[in-house]
Every structure is written in C-alpha cells, then in structure tokens.
Amino acid sequence: DNGVTCIYISHRLEEFFRIADNITVLRDGLVVDTVRITDTTEEKVIAMMVGREMKKRFPIRDSKSGEKILEIKNLSISAQNKMVIKDVSFDLKKGEILGIAGLMGSGRTELVTALFGEYGNQIDGEILLEGKSVKIRSAEDAIKYGISLVPEDRKEMGLVLIQEVYKNISLPNLRKFSSALSIDKYKELKECKKYADDLSIKTPSLFTITESLSGGNQQKVVIAKWLMSNPKILILDDPTRGIDVxxxxxxxxxxxxxxENGVGIIMISSELEEVLGMSDRIMVMREGECAGILDRKDATQERIMALATNLKRSYSYN
Structure with a gap:
C-alpha cells in the first residue's frame, strides 16, 4: 500500500496465492516462467518446479505389509522429573508406513528418539524386534538392531555441516570401509557416489562442503547415510520440512x-495431508499418550484433530 516492492521467497505455495501478484519459478538455476497469480494454479506451479506434470501429489501405494517387525508394549519415559511418554503401545509391520501425527509437544519426537536410544535407562516398557525383547540404550544399540533415524532438524542433529558430503554419508558406516590400520578411501568414495546418484543429490562433487547444499539436498544426504546402513526400520521425523515440492x-x-522392499517406516509429519497421503496407519499422539490408531481408510483430518485435541477418543489401538 505504501508503494514498496516486495520479493517474497517461500516453499509454501499457499502463501503465494494469498499475498503475491506474480510468481516466478526457478529450476536448476534458470527461470522457468513468470505468471500472474490469477492466471495459474498450484498444480501448474508444481509442474513448472519439477519439470513435469504430477497427476497426484502423493504416489500411489500398493500396501503389502508383512509380519510384525517391531512391537512396543507399555513404553513410558521419565525425563527431567516428568513423564514424557506414558504407557504407549503399538506395532509396525515389515513394509508398512506408520504415520505419527499430533500437536507440537504431544510427544511424537520423544517417542521415536527413544527408539534410537535418546533416553538411555529412563525408559520403562518392552521393545520387541522380530519377536525378541531388546534394550536400546544408545544410538549404537539402535544401529546394531537395524534402526535408523532421520531427525527433525537436519542441520543440528543430522549433519556435520562443515564436513564434505561424502564424509556425512559414510559417517555411521565407517566400519564397512575400515581395516585394522586405515580406511579404504576408494571403497568409501565409490559407495558414497552410488547413494548420491541413487538419491539424485545435486552437488558439484562429493568433496563439496555440505553446508553449501540446498535444504532438499542436505536432507537427501541425511537419508543417504542411513540407507547405506541397510536399515530394517527407518524413522523419519518431519522429513520434508523446509524443502521444495x-x-x-x-x-x-x-x-x-x-x-515395497520390506523396510518398516515410521514417519512423523506436521502436515496432515502428508501423513494421510503416505501412511497405511496413523497413530495420533496427545500429551505423551497414544490417543488412537487409525487405518488409512478410516482416517480424515477431522478425526486426527479430534484425537489430537481430545475432542473424541473412540478410536482404539488395534
């Protein structure tokens, strides 16, 4: 209103459609197009961003879950003189995507980091992996049992930003390349390149400092390092936060x-559309408790929010 021109950059398309007059889309460092907001749609903008038309926002799932790979019984966590997680029970099957939803502070992150050894001996309850009771008291324990975690904050918890891309990818997997006296650098780089190529990580080279990559490519580096460890269970905490469409x-x-290859997936998401679009089942957390577990066919945004806010608690653990 005061005649000031604003250039607004965001990954959130809905914001452009609320406040912008024009939108310019860049891809791979080049301008794709500039269009009037009134003359376009979110679908058209996404197509310009990715270079192809996406008929569906989420890929079609052919869900074929197998036997139980993980079972949690009456898990409770006490930290800093308060109960962080209270008597939570659930299971995960091979090849299943279990979504976890809930408001901020509901205990979502605390629950999954406990499965990665975050709380050490502060855990009560039982964890069964492929039917066998195990103790997970450290990240080393979790990795040994085939559990990997992509954390919610990649910069603080997922990466060593001042290190090269290849060092971040190989970091939890150095034993693969180590002998009694040294690390086989050729083997390490070859394996890192394979995962960088498989995930289409856009980087000038494997020796590029990770901090210089885009947010989306940094996240791919985090995922690559855990895929290299061949996990049986992959935990993803808000994996698409702050990255492009x-x-x-x-x-x-x-x-x-x-x-599809049998990995059990636990995925936290702050976006209800995402957790609905990707999950076979959805567990809703509220104040450190499991408020309910919904099958995909029964889940809606309204039902998830009702459970998350305690408006309704009629969806029981299956």
Missing amino acids: GTKYEIYNLINKLS
Whole structure:
C-alpha cells in the first residue's frame, strides 16, 4: 500500500496465492516462467518446479505389509522429573508406513528418539524386534538392531555441516570401509557416489562442503547415510520440512520404494495431508499418550484433530 516492492521467497505455495501478484519459478538455476497469480494454479506451479506434470501429489501405494517387525508394549519415559511418554503401545509391520501425527509437544519426537536410544535407562516398557525383547540404550544399540533415524532438524542433529558430503554419508558406516590400520578411501568414495546418484543429490562433487547444499539436498544426504546402513526400520521425523515440492515428491517415492522392499517406516509429519497421503496407519499422539490408531481408510483430518485435541477418543489401538 505504501508503494514498496516486495520479493517474497517461500516453499509454501499457499502463501503465494494469498499475498503475491506474480510468481516466478526457478529450476536448476534458470527461470522457468513468470505468471500472474490469477492466471495459474498450484498444480501448474508444481509442474513448472519439477519439470513435469504430477497427476497426484502423493504416489500411489500398493500396501503389502508383512509380519510384525517391531512391537512396543507399555513404553513410558521419565525425563527431567516428568513423564514424557506414558504407557504407549503399538506395532509396525515389515513394509508398512506408520504415520505419527499430533500437536507440537504431544510427544511424537520423544517417542521415536527413544527408539534410537535418546533416553538411555529412563525408559520403562518392552521393545520387541522380530519377536525378541531388546534394550536400546544408545544410538549404537539402535544401529546394531537395524534402526535408523532421520531427525527433525537436519542441520543440528543430522549433519556435520562443515564436513564434505561424502564424509556425512559414510559417517555411521565407517566400519564397512575400515581395516585394522586405515580406511579404504576408494571403497568409501565409490559407495558414497552410488547413494548420491541413487538419491539424485545435486552437488558439484562429493568433496563439496555440505553446508553449501540446498535444504532438499542436505536432507537427501541425511537419508543417504542411513540407507547405506541397510536399515530394517527407518524413522523419519518431519522429513520434508523446509524443502521444495519437487524434492518432497522424490522423498515420497523413495519412502514407497523402501516399504515395497520390506523396510518398516515410521514417519512423523506436521502436515496432515502428508501423513494421510503416505501412511497405511496413523497413530495420533496427545500429551505423551497414544490417543488412537487409525487405518488409512478410516482416517480424515477431522478425526486426527479430534484425537489430537481430545475432542473424541473412540478410536482404539488395534
């Protein structure tokens, strides 16, 4: 209103359609097009961003879950003199995508980081992997049992930003390349390149400092390092937060492919559309408790929010 011109950059398309007059789309460092907001749609903008038309935002899932790979019985966590998680029970099947939804502070992240050894001996309850009771008291324990975690904050918890791309990818897997005296650098780089290529990580080279990559490519580096460890269970905490639509779709396809290969997936998401579009079942957390578990066919945004806010608690654990 005061005559000031604003250039607004965002990954959130809905924001452009609320406040912008024109939108310019860039892809791979080049301008694809500039259009009037009134003359376009979200679908057309996404097509310009990814270089192809996407008929569906989420890839089609052919859900074929197998036997139980993980079972949690009456898990409770006490930290800093308060109960963080209270008596939570659920299971995960091979090839299943279990979504976890809930409001901020509901205990979503605390629950999954506990499965990665975050709380050490502060855990009560039982964890069964492929029917066998196990103790997970550290990240080393989790990795040993085939559990990997892509954390909610990739910069703080998922990456060593000042290190090269290849060092981040190989970091939890150095034993693969180590002998008694040294690390086989050729083997390490060859394996890192394979995963960088498989995930289409856009980087000038494997020796590029990770901090210089885009948010989406940094997230791919985090995922690559855990895929190299061949996990049986992959936990993803808000895996598409702060990345562009095209990279989101690539990550969705990767998650689907992993589940098709029998990997059990636990995925937290702050976006209800995402958790609904990707999950076979959805567990809703509220104040450190499991408020309910919904099958995909029964889940709606309204039902999830009702459970998350305690408006309704008639959906029981199956």
